[in-house]
Each structure stands twice: as structure tokens, then as C-alpha cells.
Amino acid sequence: MxxxxxxxxxxxxxxxxxxxxxxxxxxxxxxxxxxxxxxxxxxxxxxxxxxxxxxxxxxxxxxxxxxxxxxxxxxxxxxxxxxxxxxxxxxxxxxxxxxxxxxxxxxxxxxxxxxxxxxxxxxxxxxxxxxxxxxxxxxxxxxxxxxxxxxxxxxxxxxxxxxxxxxxxxxxxxxxxxxxxxxxxxxxxxxxxxxxxxxxxxxxxxxxxxxxxxxxxxxxxxxxxxxxxxTIGRQRRITLTLDRPLSGQLHNGLTMVGPTTASGEVIDVASDLPAMLDRVRAAGARVNDLKIEAPSLQAVFIHLTGRELRE
Amino acid sequence: MIGTVLRIGWLNLKRDRVALVLTFVLPIVFFSIFAVIFGGLSGGDSMPKVELVVVDEDQTDASRRFVRAIQNEDGFKGPERKDRHATTVDSAEEARNLVKEREIDAALVIPKGFGESFGSFDPNAPPITLYADDVANPVAHQIVTGLLQKIAMTATPDLAIERGIGMFEKYAGALTPQQRAAMDQFLPELRTLTSEGGSGESRPATAPATNAANGADDDGPPQNFMSPVQVRVENVQSGNERERKAGISYQAAGIGVMFLLFSMAGAMGALLQEASSGTLERVLSSRLGMTRLLLGNWMYAALAGFAQLTVMFLWGWLVFGLELWTTTHVTGFIAMTAVSAAAAAAFGLMLGTACRSAGQVQGISTVVILCMSAVGGSMIPRFLLKQNPLMDVAGLFTFNGWALDGYQKVFWDDKPVWQLWPQLAVLAAMAIVCLALARQFARRWEAV
The missing domain is CATH 3.40.50.300 (P-loop containing nucleotide triphosphate hydrolases)
Known part of the structure; x- marks a missing residue:
């Protein structure tokens, strides 16, 4: 080119x-x-x-x-x-x-x-x-x-x-x-x-x-x-909305970030996501909703230029 | 709450320098200009002098005394800068030409037989001819006429009284021997006194003010009966109608040039609006370039200005009968209008490139143009301004002054176009200087 x-x-x-x-x-x-x-x-x-x-x-x-x-x-x-x-x-x-x-x-x-x-x-x-x-x-x-x-x-x-x-x-x-x-x-x-x-x-x-x-x-x-x-890597952010509160650290990077919200990152969605859902089920909760976020330009931009306001 | 509004208003005014100048400085500048011009006319030492020459065709003792008194009168001066008093010339023709050529404001021709009839109050006495140009200086003949009556009564009182008594005896009967004896004793004393004391100009005028302005080119008998001297005013312009039309052309030129300057400044304010809107940035990114952009704007404004003045004069011709359609007038008008419009457009371009915002152009152009118009003759007639040396010189630095002088030559003096060269040259030079400055100021918009 x-x-x-x-x-x-x-x-x-x-x-x-x-x-x-x-x-x-x-x-x-x-x-x-x-x-x-x-x-x-x-x-x-x-x-x-x-x-x-x-x-x-x-x-x-x-x-x-x-x-x-x-x-x-x-x-x-x-x-x-x-x-x-x-x-x-x-x-x-x-x-x-x-x-x-x-x-x-x-x-x-x-x-x-x-x-x-x-x-x-x-x-x-x-x-x-x-x-x-x-x-x-x-x-x-x-x-x-x-x-x-x-x-x-x-x-x-x-x-x-x-x-x-x-x-x-x-x-x-x-x-x-x-x-x-x-x-x-x-x-x-x-x-x-x-x-x-x-x-x-x-x-x-x-x-x-x-x-x-x-x-x-x-x-x-x-x-x-x-x-x-x-910059921020190729991980996808997974956010799960559960039907009941769970306490404590779930395994493999899945963390409760709200009373019924768990979040974690995966590199290979196809292989890592089923295991993540199995762990939630094993903990006694059901997944009501699931969101997969790809790394965005916004995140890259903030990562590179910082959060400080510019004039 | 009202206090808040007041504070906001004050802060806005305080931080807008152009508004401050318009609010406080411009009125003072204007007041000063008008005070200098009209304050100088209020009397005293600063009273404007009338440039005057005298022709003595009579060559009698009375006429010589009268001429001497005129020359001693502080209200008159000669045509040359060094002449502090009126001067004499040899012939009426020469005197008339001097007025017609605007070398002087007025001329007096004392006719044969003047000495014989002086002071007789006889309306049929040979009148003094007063040549004046009512267009160039509409007040000169009134000033001269008034001062002549004063001079007649104060410079040669013995003659005035002697001739007056003669008229009295003619119509009211002879004096008694006692009265005659008293007069015979008094008159020599008076003659001695006035010959020693000169014109006696310090004494107040006792003669009634005489309105001798009885119409231009009025060759009939003088109407100023009961005046010690008879005065016939002859306007060197060809007639009242011509005078009126010349006045219209002055107004057309004066108002036209002033609004031409305003229009040009407004047109160039658009350049700044383009700069602030981003249009200029885009235009300069094209293949146009700054020099061609400025030239294009200048040519547009000059053409618009030419059209504006043309419309003004055409309106003057259509509605007010301005004399436009003679070869001299048309060629002179085209030459003056082309150069005036080009100069005014360049002036506007210079303002537009020098200022930082359209608002600044508007404010500064208002101040500058109003001042130039006041000093240059668009608001106050040039003949009045020329009475004041300061204003006379200041007028040389204005577009209005040179443009009006040029139009005056065209429409009043019927001068051919080649005789306009000083005005055309100066206006063209002004245009070149303004264009060069505009190009220099415009560098701030170029690549930095």
C-alpha cells in the first residue's frame, strides 16, 4: 500500500x-x-x-x-x-x-x-x-x-x-x-x-x-x-447479573462487584466462558443476564492519555 | 437584582474599549472639532477674515480715504498668506477673475463718481461692485457689505456727515446760520481726527446693517436706500439656479463620500466575519492566496463604491436637477468617483485587516470616518473649515477633503479633468498606501 x-x-x-x-x-x-x-x-x-x-x-x-x-x-x-x-x-x-x-x-x-x-x-x-x-x-x-x-x-x-x-x-x-x-x-x-x-x-x-x-x-x-x-490487552470483560447475592471471591478472576453482579475477564470466550458459568451455577446461583465487552478505543484512549482534564 | 443588571452593564462597557471610546471619547472629539470651527466664528481676534482685493477706479480723495480704511480693517486680508490686510489690484476684470478662480473670497470695485456721491444716501449714486462667490463662501458678501457700512460711517465721518447734511437740506430745508457755523467748525476737526486715527475701526458701527445681498446677477438699481454707500453684489457664479445646483452637488459629494467610507468599512468587516466563521481559513487553503483575495475584495468594494456614488449623483440629477450631463462634468465625475471609490475601498480594506473583529471595525470606522467627515467637509462646508488654519491643514489628511475639492472643481469650477490631477494623485496615493498596509496587516492570516 x-x-x-x-x-x-x-x-x-x-x-x-x-x-x-x-x-x-x-x-x-x-x-x-x-x-x-x-x-x-x-x-x-x-x-x-x-x-x-x-x-x-x-x-x-x-x-x-x-x-x-x-x-x-x-x-x-x-x-x-x-x-x-x-x-x-x-x-x-x-x-x-x-x-x-x-x-x-x-x-x-x-x-x-x-x-x-x-x-x-x-x-x-x-x-x-x-x-x-x-x-x-x-x-x-x-x-x-x-x-x-x-x-x-x-x-x-x-x-x-x-x-x-x-x-x-x-x-x-x-x-x-x-x-x-x-x-x-x-x-x-x-x-x-x-x-x-x-x-x-x-x-x-x-x-x-x-x-x-x-x-x-x-x-x-x-x-x-x-x-x-x-495497551490494555485483548481480554473481554464479562459481566453477569445473578438471581441472588453471593458472597466472597469466586474462582478464576470472577469477582462480585455488586450485590447480584459478578465481573471478570476472559481471553478466549469460547473456552473460558462455559467454565465461568459452571462456577456460578455450582455456587447456587442462576445467571439472569450476561454482557461481553470487547476492549474499546475509548479504553485505549484513556489508557494512553490519562483521565486528567485538558484545556 | 437591578444592581446586578447595572453591574453587568458597567463590566461590559468597561471591558469593551471600542464602546468606551464611542461613549466618552468620540463626543469629546466631535465637540472639539465643532468648537474649533464655530468657536472661531464667534468674534474677537479669531473671527474669520475675508480675503479681499480692492480696485479704485475713482481715484479721488474720498475714494482713496475709503480704500485706506478698507485696508486698515482687520476683518479683511489679502490673497497672499503674508497679506494681513486687503490689497489693491488695478482692474475690475482682474479682481473678478481672482474671485472666480477662488484666489480670494471677494473683491470691491469703487466706481468713478464714488467720491462725488459718497455719503449722499442717494440710492442712485454709483454703487460699489462687490464680486463674491456664493457657493465657495456664502457668507463673505454679507460680511463685506456690513463692514463697508461700518467703514463708511467711521472712517470718513466728516464726508458722511457733510453729504448727509446736504441731503438733509435738500429734502428738509437749509440749516440755520448757527447750525451751519457749528458744522463748519466741527467738520475740519473731525477730518483731522479721523486722518490721525486711521479707520476708527475700534469705534462701534453706527450705520444700520444693510442687506446688500439683493440677488446674484441683479443688474437693477441697488435697493440699499439710506446707506452711506451703495453696494451691488455680483455673484461670479452664473446665477442662482447654478448656485443651487452647485450646492446640491456639494451635498451629493459630501454625503456620498462619507457613506462611501462607511460602506467600505462595512464591506471589509465581512472579511473578519469570514475569518471568525472559518470561511477564510478554507478559502486560504484553496489556490486563491492572500494577495488575490485582498485584491478581489478591494476591486469588489471599489466597484460597489463607484455604483453607490453614481446612484447618489443620478438621484441628484433626477430629483434635484444636479448638472451632470455635460462633457466636463461627466468626465470629471467618472475620474473623481473612480479614484475616490478605489481609495475608500483601500481604506476599508486596511481597517478590515488591521482590526481583530467585525465589531472593532464598526467601532473604529465610526470614530475615524465621522472625524474625517467633520474635518474634511462632509458635515461642515469646506469654506468654513478653511477659515481655521488648523482645520485647513487637518483636512489635507482626509479622504473627504481631497474628494470634495475634486468634485468642487468639477461641478462648481467646470475644470477639465486634467486639472483634477492634484486630487486624483493624492487619492490614488492614499489608495496605494492603504493597500500596502492592508497587505502587511493581512500577514497574520497567512501561514504562521
Whole structure:
């Protein structure tokens, strides 16, 4: 799998604050990468560095084989940037323009024009489900509609690499679902997606790989399974609800955590769970309910970044 | 609870510096500007002087004494900065041209026969011609006329009394021998006294105020009967209607330029809204670039400003009869409007890039534009501002001042477009400076 975007040892300071302190990441062709980190970890600075809005103090960025350092950071002069689509976290639309007019404006700003632009606008309106609102002022749109249009304006020029900063923040579950479907279609069309999000459950579901940065450094990188294996392990948590209270320690790691609730961890569900249920039965209780929890990205994230609040 | 609301209001005001300036500083600045302008008109040493030249066609003892008294009058000054008093020129034509060219506020031509009839209170006496430009300085002719009556009564009282007695005897009967003897004794003393004491300007004027402003281009007999001197006012502009239209063009330009500046500042405030909404970030991530973004915004604003001023002048033409459709006016209007709009748009762009929020643009632009408009002539006529040396100089640093001077040349003086070069050059220079500053300020939005 070829690399389309790579950042190596990126360093950037604002006054005394180190926003990036050696962050690195790679994005492969056709891949869906989640860039995660607590607030202030350096995600936005890293994305802005890729888009040419932040000049690194040190380190390198390579986009589609072209280095983006020094003068080549300029979006106008660097051809590789034509293949970059940016979807900002803020709704970067013109509120007094209609959906169609916004699409046309951003298409033209990305050098798309003529019949091709009209064709792309029609595609985008259909893609976002806004065809029937194409000529409505954007300011009258709901949050979800604005989000969808926000994404469409960033990809109208069909970039190979798309950067999405919190693409689903502040929208209802239906719109969020629609947005994930839209992004899935983009990936199916061959685009590589880098997204930042705090929706860890969704990132866990859709992303091929995860990079976690904190304090400006990359602290973990890999698939969810790899991260779990590297951090909290692959154990499943078993929670049993019993029909009567049991006292004391049950064997093999099964512990009463409530009057009628027992909990424990297993590595191989198929072989370990029947033995666990047999022990409960032997203790004189019946199991009313059973829950198996796989290790989550949330758990990995907290494990790596701690529970301390970030500002 | 009301106390809480009061405290919240105070804290909001205290922490909003722009609001504080608008609340407390702007009124003081405005008060000061108006006090300097109008306070200077209230009298005393700071009373505005009328720039005046005199032509003596009569060359009699009476006319020479009268001219000398005019030259001694502190209310007049000559056309040159060094001239502290009115000066003389040789011909009426030269004097008239000086007024028409706005080198001076007014000119007096003392006609042949003046000495003969001076002080006779005869309405058919040859009148002094007063050339004035009611558009450039609508009060000059009134000041001059009033001061002439004062001079007539105080500078040559012996002549005034002698001729007045003559008129009295003509209509009311001869003086008695005792009265004649008393007058014969008094008049030489009075003549000696006034020739020693100059114009006698320190004495209060006793003559009735005469309204000689009896209409521009009124060639009929003077109406100021019972005045010691007859004055015929001639407006060097071509007529009342023209004067009215010129006044309308002044208002169109004055108000138009002020609102042009407000519009441009508002348009550039949108740039800051785009910055705060994230639109600017997205636009700058495209292939547009900051320089082209600024140029695009500037060109849009300049075109909008051009349209705004055009609509204003078209309205003036349609509703108020402003003279627009002559070759001189149209070409001058296009040149002035293009450059004014370009300069105002650049000014707005500079404000937009210098300020940190749309609210800041609104507040600062309100302060700056109102001050420029007050000093530059959009609120107070330029002729009044030019009376005050401080305001005269301050006006040179405003868009309004240069723009209004240019429009004035077009619509009042009928100057061809090439004679507008000082105004066009200065406004273009202002535009370039503002654009350069805007580009510099906009660096904060570029890659950091």
C-alpha cells in the first residue's frame, strides 16, 4: 500500500508553547485514518501544517511524493495541493449564498470550471441529499445540512487526499449516519481520508487505522486490534447479573462487584466462558443476564492519555 | 437584582474599549472639532477674515480715504498668506477673475463718481461692485457689505456727515446760520481726527446693517436706500439656479463620500466575519492566496463604491436637477468617483485587516470616518473649515477633503479633468498606501 501523505518529526512552537513536538504520521492510499488526541494535543496544528496554513519549525511533510516545505508550502504554487481536500471543523460557508452558489464558489477556487463544474455541483447536491434545497440560502439550513454541504465544498475538485476536522460535530444521529455514508463513498471512489474526531466509537467502527497524538507527539499508531494489544490487552470483560447475592471471591478472576453482579475477564470466550458459568451455577446461583465487552478505543484512549482534564 | 443588571452593564462597557471610546471619547472629539470651527466664528481676534482685493477706479480723495480704511480693517486680508490686510489690484476684470478662480473670497470695485456721491444716501449714486462667490463662501458678501457700512460711517465721518447734511437740506430745508457755523467748525476737526486715527475701526458701527445681498446677477438699481454707500453684489457664479445646483452637488459629494467610507468599512468587516466563521481559513487553503483575495475584495468594494456614488449623483440629477450631463462634468465625475471609490475601498480594506473583529471595525470606522467627515467637509462646508488654519491643514489628511475639492472643481469650477490631477494623485496615493498596509496587516492570516 503506497503512502500518499507522511509527516515526519513535525515540530512547531507558538511562543513558549510547543504545539508539535516530533509528531509523525502516515496515510496510505485508499486508507481511512483517524487522528485522535485530547484537546490541545496538536491535531489541528498538524492538519493546518498539511494544508499549508502553518509553517513547521522542523520536520517534513510529503504529499503524493512532493515535499511541502519552505516555499512549496504555498497552496498556489504546489501542484500536489490540488489533490488535497480540506473540510474544516467550522462551517466555512457563505451564509448568504445558496447551496449551489457555495459549491460553485469553492469549485472555482479549486480551479474547477465550465461543464465539469456544473457536473460536479449536480453530483454534490445529490450526494449530500440537498438537491431539493439547492437554491436555498445556506443560513437557513439545519446543522446537519450545513455539515454535509461543508464536506461537499471541500471535495468538489475530487482530491486524492481529504482532511476532515471533526466532520460530525454537533449534528443529530441521522445526519451523522448520512455523513459517514458519504465519507464511505468517497473512500470507495479511491480517496484517502484523514479525520480528527472525538466520536471514538464511530472512529473505531469506520477507520482502518488510528494515530493518537498527545502533547505534540505521536504516542500510538496502528489498527484498533494492534492498539488494544499494545495497551490494555485483548481480554473481554464479562459481566453477569445473578438471581441472588453471593458472597466472597469466586474462582478464576470472577469477582462480585455488586450485590447480584459478578465481573471478570476472559481471553478466549469460547473456552473460558462455559467454565465461568459452571462456577456460578455450582455456587447456587442462576445467571439472569450476561454482557461481553470487547476492549474499546475509548479504553485505549484513556489508557494512553490519562483521565486528567485538558484545556 | 437591578444592581446586578447595572453591574453587568458597567463590566461590559468597561471591558469593551471600542464602546468606551464611542461613549466618552468620540463626543469629546466631535465637540472639539465643532468648537474649533464655530468657536472661531464667534468674534474677537479669531473671527474669520475675508480675503479681499480692492480696485479704485475713482481715484479721488474720498475714494482713496475709503480704500485706506478698507485696508486698515482687520476683518479683511489679502490673497497672499503674508497679506494681513486687503490689497489693491488695478482692474475690475482682474479682481473678478481672482474671485472666480477662488484666489480670494471677494473683491470691491469703487466706481468713478464714488467720491462725488459718497455719503449722499442717494440710492442712485454709483454703487460699489462687490464680486463674491456664493457657493465657495456664502457668507463673505454679507460680511463685506456690513463692514463697508461700518467703514463708511467711521472712517470718513466728516464726508458722511457733510453729504448727509446736504441731503438733509435738500429734502428738509437749509440749516440755520448757527447750525451751519457749528458744522463748519466741527467738520475740519473731525477730518483731522479721523486722518490721525486711521479707520476708527475700534469705534462701534453706527450705520444700520444693510442687506446688500439683493440677488446674484441683479443688474437693477441697488435697493440699499439710506446707506452711506451703495453696494451691488455680483455673484461670479452664473446665477442662482447654478448656485443651487452647485450646492446640491456639494451635498451629493459630501454625503456620498462619507457613506462611501462607511460602506467600505462595512464591506471589509465581512472579511473578519469570514475569518471568525472559518470561511477564510478554507478559502486560504484553496489556490486563491492572500494577495488575490485582498485584491478581489478591494476591486469588489471599489466597484460597489463607484455604483453607490453614481446612484447618489443620478438621484441628484433626477430629483434635484444636479448638472451632470455635460462633457466636463461627466468626465470629471467618472475620474473623481473612480479614484475616490478605489481609495475608500483601500481604506476599508486596511481597517478590515488591521482590526481583530467585525465589531472593532464598526467601532473604529465610526470614530475615524465621522472625524474625517467633520474635518474634511462632509458635515461642515469646506469654506468654513478653511477659515481655521488648523482645520485647513487637518483636512489635507482626509479622504473627504481631497474628494470634495475634486468634485468642487468639477461641478462648481467646470475644470477639465486634467486639472483634477492634484486630487486624483493624492487619492490614488492614499489608495496605494492603504493597500500596502492592508497587505502587511493581512500577514497574520497567512501561514504562521
Amino acid at each position: 503506497s503512502t500518499v501523505l507522511s509527516v515526519a518529526d513535525a515540530r512547531k512552537s507558538f511562543s513558549q508553547t510547543k504545539a508539535l513536538d516530533g509528531a509523525s504520521m502516515t496515510l496510505n492510499k485508499g486508507e481511512w485514518l483517524a487522528l485522535l488526541g485530547p484537546n490541545g494535543a496538536g491535531k489541528t496544528t498538524l492538519i493546518r501544517a498539511v494544508t499549508g496554513r502553518v509553517k513547521l519549525d522542523a520536520g517534513s511533510i510529503t504529499l503524493l511524493g512532493q515535499p511541502l516545505n519552505g516555499h512549496s508550502i504555498d497552496p498556489i504554487t504546489n501542484d500536489a495541493r490540488k489533490q488535497l481536500g480540506v473540510v474544516p471543523q467550522d462551517i466555512g460557508l457563505y451564509p448568504l449564498l445558496t447551496a449551489r452558489e457555495n459549491l460553485r464558489a469553492f469549485g472555482e477556487l479549486h480551479d474547477v470550471s465550465g461543464p465539469l463544474l456544473e457536473q460536479r455541483i449536480a453530483w454534490a447536491l445529490d450526494w449530500t441529499g440537498l438537491a431539493d434545497r439547492a437554491d436555498t440560502l445556506t443560513k437557513t439550513f439545519s446543522g446537519g445540512m450545513k455539515r454535509r454541504l461543508n464536506i461537499a465544498c471541500g471535495v468538489l475538485h475530487r482530491p486524492q487526499v481529504v482532511l476532515l476536522d471533526e466532520p460530525t460535530v454537533g449534528v443529530d444521529p441521522q445526519s451523522r449516519q448520512r455523513i459517514w455514508e458519504m465519507l464511505g463513498q468517497l473512500r470507495d471512489a479511491g480517496a484517502s481520508l484523514l479525520l480528527t474526531t472525538h466520536q471514538l466509537d464511530e472512529a473505531q467502527q469506520v477507520c482502518d487505522r488510528i494515530t493518537i497524538i498527545d502533547h505534540g507527539k505521536t504516542i500510538a499508531d496502528g489498527s484498533l486490534a494492534e492498539l488494544i494489544a499494545q
